[in-house]
Amino acid sequence: MAVLAPPDRPRAEPGHPGRDDDPGAPSAGGPQEAVQGDAAAPGSARTGNTVPSPAVTTMFDEIAPVYDRVNTLLTFGADGRWRRAAVRAAELGPGDAAIDVACGTGKLAAELAERVGPFGRVLGIDLSEPMIARGSEAFRDLVQLEFRCANALALPVADGQYDAATIAFGLRNLTDFEAGFRELRRVVRPGGRVVCLELTTPRPRWWGRAFLALFGRVAPLAGSLAGRAAAYRYLRSSLDGFPDPDSLSRTMQNAGLVDVSVRRLGLGSIALHVGVVPAG
Numbered sequence: 001m002a003v004l005a006p007p008d009r010p011r012a013e014p015g016h017p018g019r020d021d022d023p024g025a026p027s028a029g030g031p032q033e034a035v036q037g038d039a040a041a042p043g044s045a046r047t048g049n050t051v052p053s054p055a056v057t058t059m060f061d062e063i064a065p066v067y068d069r070v071n072t073l074l075t076f077g078a079d080g081r082w083r084r085a086a087v088r089a090a091e092l093g094p095g096d097a098a099i100d101v102a103c104g105t106g107k108l109a110a111e112l113a114e115r116v117g118p119f120g121r122v123l124g125i126d127l128s129e130p131m132i133a134r135g136s137e138a139f140r141d142l143v144q145l146e147f148r149c150a151n152a153l154a155l156p157v158a159d160g161q162y163d164a165a166t167i168a169f170g171l172r173n174l175t176d177f178e179a180g181f182r183e184l185r186r187v188v189r190p191g192g193r194v195v196c197l198e199l200t201t202p203r204p205r206w207w208g209r210a211f212l213a214l215f216g217r218v219a220p221l222a223g224s225l226a227g228r229a230a231a232y233r234y235l236r237s238s239l240d241g242f243p244d245p246d247s248l249s250r251t252m253q254n255a256g257l258v259d260v261s262v263r264r265l266g267l268g269s270i271a272l273h274v275g276v277v278p279a280g
Helices: 031-037 053-063 067-074 079-090 107-116 129-138 177-186 205-225 229-237 245-254
Strands: 097-101 121-126 145-149 162-168 188-199 258-265 270-276
Touching (some): 053 067, 053 129, 079 107, 079 162, 079 188, 097 177, 107 121, 107 129, 107 145, 107 162, 121 129, 162 177, 177 188, 177 245, 245 258
Parallel strands (some): 097 162, 121 145, 162 188
Antiparallel strands (some): 188 270, 258 270
């Protein structure tokens, strides 16, 4: 989860495989150039990430040691509040089961595990082995939490195994957004919830332009302090052509989810989407 947004006001507005040699270098095939070369035209929305999956996975492998520190810096510490909002939106109780896809170092998965308690179970899925390794080490005392390296578009679990599925700041890295939601829906039982926490361009238009300009400057700066400037330029570019909240709601509906709602956080720069798996 690598993000940038101002801290929340008290009031909220309702509503990741393979390898490349050097994913951070500006040579052909790196994540940054791939996004910039394939950016969506103004007014159009991408249906998936245009950056090759091997490059994205390698990039996340590289930033794993600094991932959590940079996220806290970029979000002014607000990332914890957003994770807690996602946990509440999942509406889990003691003994329930959840899956967190594109889990990174496992912070959201761990909060879900705390919610379901020792008699529940949570599975964290990610394609980056270093991210999974860090999560497994950090949260080894949570007996109800398991981590596994797997593809978000082909989850290694049976249908309807979970009461809720979450994905936080990972949807932008999938090659097919609707397919990602279809897979999340597949593994959740009827009546269960699919929760997506993701960056978005805030409103109104002047604030959206200001936010993108700030993100474009501060994200690489923060990344450079950790020796990962190019990676964080990619993370800014991943917003180009990404669906707005209304379009993403329609994508969730097209994937078969119902009662889709969206709530904006982080002064409008974060969208929390929730959809329900229909009965039958």
